[in-house]
Amino acid sequence: MTSTAVVDAPARTGSTRTPRLPSTLQVGLSRGMIELKQFFRQKDAVIFTFAFPAFLTFMLGTIYDEPAHGTDVTMSQIFAAGMIAYGILSTAFISMGVGISVDREDGTLKRLRGTPVTAGAYFIGKIILVAVAAIAETVLLLAVGVLLFDVELPTDPARWLTFAWLLPLSIVSCTLLGIAASSLARSAKSAPAVLNLPAIGLQFISGIFVHIAALPDAMVQVAAFFPVKWMGQGFRSVFLPDSMAAQEAAGAWEHGMTALVLGAWCVIGLVLCLVTFRWTERRTR
Amino acid sequence: MTVISARGLRKTYGANVAVDGIDLTVARGEVFALLGPNGAGKTTTVEILEGHRQRDGGEVKVLGEDPGTAGRAWRAKLGIVLQTATDAAELTVRETVRHFAKYYPSPRDPDEVIDVCGLAEKAGARVRSLSGGQRRRVDVALGIIGRPELLFLDEPTTGFDPEARRQFWSLIRRLANEGTTILLTTHYLDEAEALAGRLAVVARGRLIAEGTPQTIGGRSTVAATVTWRDSNGEHREETSDPVEFVAKLTARGDRTMSDLRVHSPSLEDIYLDLIGERV
Numbered sequence: 001m002t003s004t005a006v007v008d009a010p011a012r013t014g015s016t017r018t019p020r021l022p023s024t025l026q027v028g029l030s031r032g033m034i035e036l037k038q039f040f041r042q043k044d045a046v047i048f049t050f051a052f053p054a055f056l057t058f059m060l061g062t063i064y065d066e067p068a069h070g071t072d073v074t075m076s077q078i079f080a081a082g083m084i085a086y087g088i089l090s091t092a093f094i095s096m097g098v099g100i101s102v103d104r105e106d107g108t109l110k111r112l113r114g115t116p117v118t119a120g121a122y123f124i125g126k127i128i129l130v131a132v133a134a135i136a137e138t139v140l141l142l143a144v145g146v147l148l149f150d151v152e153l154p155t156d157p158a159r160w161l162t163f164a165w166l167l168p169l170s171i172v173s174c175t176l177l178g179i180a181a182s183s184l185a186r187s188a189k190s191a192p193a194v195l196n197l198p199a200i201g202l203q204f205i206s207g208i209f210v211h212i213a214a215l216p217d218a219m220v221q222v223a224a225f226f227p228v229k230w231m232g233q234g235f236r237s238v239f240l241p242d243s244m245a246a247q248e249a250a251g252a253w254e255h256g257m258t259a260l261v262l263g264a265w266c267v268i269g270l271v272l273c274l275v276t277f278r279w280t281e282r283r284t285r
Numbered sequence: 286m287t288v289i290s291a292r293g294l295r296k297t298y299g300a301n302v303a304v305d306g307i308d309l310t311v312a313r314g315e316v317f318a319l320l321g322p323n324g325a326g327k328t329t330t331v332e333i334l335e336g337h338r339q340r341d342g343g344e345v346k347v348l349g350e351d352p353g354t355a356g357r358a359w360r361a362k363l364g365i366v367l368q369t370a371t372d373a374a375e376l377t378v379r380e381t382v383r384h385f386a387k388y389y390p391s392p393r394d395p396d397e398v399i400d401v402c403g404l405a406e407k408a409g410a411r412v413r414s415l416s417g418g419q420r421r422r423v424d425v426a427l428g429i430i431g432r433p434e435l436l437f438l439d440e441p442t443t444g445f446d447p448e449a450r451r452q453f454w455s456l457i458r459r460l461a462n463e464g465t466t467i468l469l470t471t472h473y474l475d476e477a478e479a480l481a482g483r484l485a486v487v488a489r490g491r492l493i494a495e496g497t498p499q500t501i502g503g504r505s506t507v508a509a510t511v512t513w514r515d516s517n518g519e520h521r522e523e524t525s526d527p528v529e530f531v532a533k534l535t536a537r538g539d540r541t542m543s544d545l546r547v548h549s550p551s552l553e554d555i556y557l558d559l560i561g562e563r564v
Contacts, residue, residue, distance in 0.1 A: 019390035019391045020390055021357055021358060021361060021389075021390050022387060022388065022389070022390070026387070027387060027388060030384060030387045031384075034376065034380070034384050037375065037376060037380070038373070038374075038375045038376060041375040041411075042375060103372070106370065106371045106372045106374075107367055107369060107370025107371060107372045108370075108372035108373070110337065110367060110370070111365075111367060111370055111372060111427070113336075113337060114335060114336075114337065114360065114363065114365035114367075115360055115361075115385070115388045115389075115431070116357040116358070116360045116361040116388055116389065116390075116431075117388050118357065
């Protein structure tokens with residue numbers, strides 16, 4: 001420690017000027033930058049997070065490359081479109097749930113709790129991180145679909161409009177559910193296992209890893225209560241020809257229902273967050 | 286002016302009483318040390334004062350507010366140096382300190398804080414790459430960046446080498462000289478003696494002694510022990526006035542006398558007596 005430097009004096013109560021606390025938004029944006037830096041510097045984690053959904057798309061698309069029954073659209077293209085739902089679930093729900101468990105365990109949250117930072121500012125930071133990661137993942141998956149499986153990017157503005165509401169609703173609902181689910185994990189070590197089980201299960205019953213037309217009706221009915229089925233269906237409606245709507249559970253794209261279910265999950269997720277979020281580990285209370 | 290006041294502080298975990306009626310008063314500008322064996326209730330007490338834990342009973346005021354309900358403006362006046370944290374591993378020291386400065390209404394200059402904490406050479410290094418002692422200095426830097434009126438240090442020098450501890454002590458003294466009130470927990474008695482103006486010993490959730498490093502546990506009035514050796518063998522005498530006693534002893538002119546020693550109880554002796562009596 002240098003002896004020349006001088007630390008200026010601490011603030012005293014009763015001083016004439018009392019500067020205002022930085023706003024939640026200001027601190028939240030700053031936290032977003034810090035979150036992004038921390039995330040993208042963990043190279044192995046970044047590569048795994050991004051590559052895994054792309055890898056699955058590549059594998060499934062290569063194995064099932066014949067046209068779907070009675071159509072000229074290949075199974076690869078169907079998987080490529082639906083897998084965007086998995087990409088978002090993986091970056092938003094799993095990364096968020098695991099990330100918060102890690103923050104709770106390594107002292108990040110405890111340290112923040114001892115500062116004027118609000119929970120809102122912390123979540124703004126997380127949402128910035130997840131939004132950037134989920135959009136990057138979506139771009140990557142689209143690139144795989146377009147380059148390897150001849151998925152055609154739509155030219156109809158109406159489809160991009162669908163994409164424009166579907167993407168944020170998907171990211172926000174998965175993020176909020178990830179925050180809520182982080183409370184279920186007892187430690188950062190168990191978090192990936194705890195979160196992956198429901199996530200992978202939903203991929204199967206929601207027609208992401210398996211073509212939805214091939215699933216038993218009962219399974220799809222269960223899946224219809226959760227966001228993933230609607231996300232997959234929504235992304236297929238953006239990137240597949242309208243003739244493919246006949247293959248969906250209801251024989252239609254059901255945009256209204258999709259928006260309604262995802263919107264409802266945003267609300268449920270927010271309520272669960274507010275009820276379950278803890279600054280510290282359960283055992284230290 | 287009182288910065289911390291606690292009356293009858295209590296905290297239980299199930300059947301286990303961690304804090305069992307602690308009274309504590311710390312005035313502005315004081316460096317106050319809490320000593321005690323592991324599991325004595327030091328950390329629980331401090332975490333209640335920091336607002337990290339809810340108490341089960343008692344009255345507490347820290348900087349004029351109840352830590353259980355105080356808000357952001359109150360937190361902005363505190364600095365908390367955590368006992369264990371491994372966060373911010375991928376950020377550099379400078380990035381971390383600058384980022385934390387943005388949380389506070391009137392922070393210190395980040396580069397100055399980095400310098401004062403002895404981290405200038407490591408400013409560009411990732412926190413992950415730091416040694417344990419350097420990592421603790423980052424914790425201290427983050428604790429003081431907001432220009433706190435009250436700084437909590439929970440076992441701040443655990444794992445430091447002797448040189449790093451001395452450097453750390455001089456930093457704490459400087460902060461204290463500038464008027465920062467400091468509450469320190471430690472199980473190093475030399476650390477408490479070097480830094481604290483007042484200290485208290487906690488055992489089994491209770492405060493069993495309180496005073497200055499010179500007076501705690503009756504240290505200033507406890508008898509000194511004089512030992513020596515002569516032709517009759519070894520001798521040992523307790524006396525409240527060792528100077529007088531030694532003067533008389535040497536006046537005898539006994540040529541066979543050797544190995545004359547005067548032993549005043551160290552803070553460690555007093556502390557071990559205190560702990561031994563009660564545990």
